[in-house]
Each structure stands twice: as structure tokens, then as C-alpha cells.
Amino acid sequence: MANPLKMIFGSRNDRVLRRIKKTVKKINALEEDIQALDNDAIRAKTQEFRDRYQAGESLDDLLPEAFAVVREGGVRAMGMRHFDVQLIGGVVLHEGNVAEMRTGEGKTLVATLPAYLNALSGNSVHLITVNDYLASRDAAWMGKLYNFLGLEVGVVKAGQSQEEKRTAYSADIVYGTNNEFGFDYLRDNMAFSMADKMQGQLAFAIVDEVDSILIDEARTPLIISGAAEDSSELYRKINKLIPKLAPRSGEEAEDGDFVIDEKQRTVELTEDGHEQIETMLIDEGLLASDDSLYASTNLGLLHHVNAAL
Structure with missing residues (x-):
């Protein structure tokens, strides 16, 4: 027999979606105002958001306007406009939850919304992919949007020097594989001084193919071993x-x-x-x-x- 309360109020998922859809309405209401701005004015929004964040506004307060700016930036930089369902996915990711989307539904574009928002805090946002090819591809592809909005994009991959990695980690948005982020974290914990560390404050990360990385890949431990020396x-x-x-x-x-x-x-x-x-x-x-x-x-x-x- 169906639960009468669920029939009236809906499931928890239904209630979450209703709440997020109210936020999407706020984003849509801002679209015309954002469209009226020229490119320089849109790019200036990034510094304005950062100033407002430093003044005490939370990222949740900035979310509707920031998402509206990213949507318009996507149209101007790449000719791609975020659909409402992608805005919903962006809110879900920002809140630290898992968003399930089918292939072709624009997961890569969805990630730009919470990535941009959380980069406003001044801490780098890490986007974790399953291989170096996807990390480089997504960084080059979505980098057009981030650069248009005044953000820097970096890529960490195997074979880079310590200086190259430090430069990549200093960017606002950093793409890389789970193994590379994990090993760099271990290396930072083995560093003898703060100057030797590469990763900054670990604040926000978005995991692509979360089931693969947090379940399948997680079965293999990350272990650092050094070359044996003849002593x-x-x-x-x-x-x-x-x-x-x-x-x-x-x-x-x-x-x-x-x-x-x-x-x-x-x-x-x-x-x-x-x-x-x-x-x-x-x-x-x-x-x-x-x-x-x-x-x-x-x-x-x-x-x-x-x-x-």
C-alpha cells in the first residue's frame, strides 16, 4: 500500500528537486539582465563576486547570479547554453551530492557551474577525471569559458616537473586524474617545508565518473616508493x-x-x-x-x- 504522506508531499528526491527548481527560476529571471551586459562587464562580474564573498556573502547567496553569468559566458565563449536540467545538476554538485547523468547530457558543461562558483572563494577547484586524455581535453574545451570569465585553468599530469605542477595548482581551475591528485597529496605530506608543497588549500573537488574513481579505482592503494640507493x-x-x-x-x-x-x-x-x-x-x-x-x-x-x- 502506498504511503499516504509520500503521495501528498512526494519522496525526498521530489522535495529536493522542488527546492532546487526554485533556485533555477531565480537564475532564469536574471538571464535578460546578464544578456544586456557586454563582454567586459560580464568578465568584471568575477571580481565583483569575489569582493562580495570577501565582504561576507556566502557562495549560496552568490549562486543564482553566478550561474546566470556562467550560462551567458557559455553562450558567448562556446555557443553552448546550459539547459535548466544542467542548472539543477550544477546545484546538486555544489551541495556535495552525486548527480547521475547519461552520456551526452552535458556532464562536462554542468561541472563549469559549481567549479566557477567555488573558485570565487580564492581556493583552487580540482576537477578529477579518469585519465590524462580527458583531463587535457576538458581543460582545453572548457578553458574557453573559464578564460572568458577571467579564470585561469591548469592541468596536472604525470611527467611534469615540480615547478610545472606548482604552476598548474596555482590556477583557479585544475584538471587532473585521481592518481595524480592522490600522489601529489602524498608528496605534499612528505615535503620538508611549505615551500616544497604544490597543492594549495583543499577546498572543493568535482569527480567525473564517481563510481569508477571512488569504487573501482579506490581498490588500488596509492603508495610512494623511492629508488634504492647503493649505500x-x-x-x-x-x-x-x-x-x-x-x-x-x-x-x-x-x-x-x-x-x-x-x-x-x-x-x-x-x-x-x-x-x-x-x-x-x-x-x-x-x-x-x-x-x-x-x-x-x-x-x-x-x-x-x-x-x-
Whole structure:
């Protein structure tokens, strides 16, 4: 038997669509006013929106007018006008939900609406695709619209230098694959300083083919591994130093250069041991006189010491 309340008020999806359609009516009501503006005036809207956002207006407040500007920009830059159903899809994506659309219904064009809106905050918007070809194609294709509205577009892909990627990430709209965004995130978390990081504030992302990327592709973990270095000579040098260190004589004692924990099967340097091994490393020319074994640049050396110990 049908639920009488659902028959009266509709399903949750029906209620969401009714709410969004009210927003679409506001966008449509602005169309004539936006059409009356020349190209420079439309392009100036981007800075106006940013100023209004900085003054306290939310992105939701700016949405109807911003979407109307993107729609008119699409007509002038590419000869493509967003249909009402595409405006609905844009609102759904902006609200962080999944929008299901069939092939040919204009998913790529839909993404320009929330991408432009969220780029007004000053943070880059990431558009995540399944391969490098689609990332480059969509960036070149939709870039005409973004450039017309005064936004910069970047593409991140495999094989780029760190400087090329940093330039791409500085753009307002950034296209790339899920693997590239994921590995760059891992690299940023391994960076020793803020200057070495590439990605900015992670604020808003749109995922194309979300089922493929968040389900199928997600089964493969992203792991960064470095090339193995031949450090046999370094091991030999440090192995000659370690026997010169003395173990602590007892559990309650304060002497010795290292402490052995038989139960935990671990060994650790004492404060005296730290100073002693650093002195020996400096004498061997393995450590600079004004450097510390625990500096971020000497993690490999510290690993060798711990392994030898």
C-alpha cells in the first residue's frame, strides 16, 4: 500500500528537486539582465563576486547570479547554453551530492557551474577525471569559458616537473586524474617545508565518473616508493663506529651510550650516546659540524645508525 504522506508531499528526491527548481527560476529571471551586459562587464562580474564573498556573502547567496553569468559566458565563449536540467545538476554538485547523468547530457558543461562558483572563494577547484586524455581535453574545451570569465585553468599530469605542477595548482581551475591528485597529496605530506608543497588549500573537488574513481579505482592503494640507493660503503663506515659505543650497565644505571630493552626487543641511544655518535660522524666526515643527526635532511643517516645499532 502506498504511503499516504509520500503521495501528498512526494519522496525526498521530489522535495529536493522542488527546492532546487526554485533556485533555477531565480537564475532564469536574471538571464535578460546578464544578456544586456557586454563582454567586459560580464568578465568584471568575477571580481565583483569575489569582493562580495570577501565582504561576507556566502557562495549560496552568490549562486543564482553566478550561474546566470556562467550560462551567458557559455553562450558567448562556446555557443553552448546550459539547459535548466544542467542548472539543477550544477546545484546538486555544489551541495556535495552525486548527480547521475547519461552520456551526452552535458556532464562536462554542468561541472563549469559549481567549479566557477567555488573558485570565487580564492581556493583552487580540482576537477578529477579518469585519465590524462580527458583531463587535457576538458581543460582545453572548457578553458574557453573559464578564460572568458577571467579564470585561469591548469592541468596536472604525470611527467611534469615540480615547478610545472606548482604552476598548474596555482590556477583557479585544475584538471587532473585521481592518481595524480592522490600522489601529489602524498608528496605534499612528505615535503620538508611549505615551500616544497604544490597543492594549495583543499577546498572543493568535482569527480567525473564517481563510481569508477571512488569504487573501482579506490581498490588500488596509492603508495610512494623511492629508488634504492647503493649505500653499502656507508653501512661499512657506520658499522665500524657502533662498537665504540658502550651499553648501559643496568636498568637503574645512568651510564652508557645506548639502552637495550630485551622485552620489547628494541635498542635506543641515550643522550650521551647521541652526542658521542654525532661526534664520531663529524670526525668521519659523514655529518657537518653544525648539523644534527635528527635534522630532516639526515633521516637516511639516522636510519643507518639505528640499523647498525
